[in-house]
Amino acid sequence: MQATAYTYDPETRSGSVLLDDGTPVPFDAAAFDAGGLRLLRPGQRVRIELDGPGTWAADRRITLITLQTL
Template identity: 70%
Template sequence: MQGTAYTYDPETRTGSVLLDDGTPLPFDAAAFDAGGLLLLRPGQRVRIECEEEGGEEGGESPETPGGGPSGRRVTLVTLQTL
């Protein structure tokens, strides 16, 4: 899946991406580290991988970093390459 880097905090290595439909999707440090990046700038095109989280209805959970809409959790963030 592709998106655009929206926010990034280098201290916590967390942030969010905007999917192509405009939906924001947060990511946690584990997802950032899995992509092997050192830095992410807002506006960069990224490739993300997600997995579905089961069990909770409604999707977002403030207690679960990286949890997003529809129960999707970002597991990897890396730069989009052609």
């Protein structure tokens, strides 16, 4: 799934992304570290993987965040 980086705190390595419908979804340091990123800037397009019950992305947890490449 694709999203746009919205917030990022380099001290905690956590932040949030905005889904294409505008829904904010937070991510933690484990998801950030799993993607191998070193930095994330607001506005960057990212690819996320979600885990957890439910069909709504906001009810699920981001397990991986990486930069979206063409």
